[in-house]
Amino acid sequence: MINSAKLKGAIYANGYTMKTASEAIGVEYTLFTRKVGGFSPFSATQLLKLCDLLHLTQEEARDIFLPSDFTDCKVGVAE
Numbered sequence: 001m002i003n004s005a006k007l008k009g010a011i012y013a014n015g016y017t018m019k020t021a022s023e024a025i026g027v028e029y030t031l032f033t034r035k036v037g038g039f040s041p042f043s044a045t046q047l048l049k050l051c052d053l054l055h056l057t058q059e060e061a062r063d064i065f066l067p068s069d070f071t072d073c074k075v076g077v078a079e
Contacts, residue, residue: 002038010054025049
């Protein structure tokens with residue numbers, strides 16, 4: 001579900017390492033690497049902190065954290 005390559009790219013592009021990014025959002029490094037690898041989920045708070053830290057747009061965040069077919073989801077749309 002998570003696009004690990006894009007997330008790592010955003011981390012490095014913003015001048016962080018995996019270690020410094022984990023420290024910046026308050027997640028222990030080993031757990032952070034599991035989350036980035038898709039083996040453990042990020043909490044909503046952690047996702048918001050990462051988006052802010054990495055200056056991600058809504059589209060970038062969607063591309064990294066949501067499955068590619070999520071755009072087909074009709075959440076909150078009455079039919």
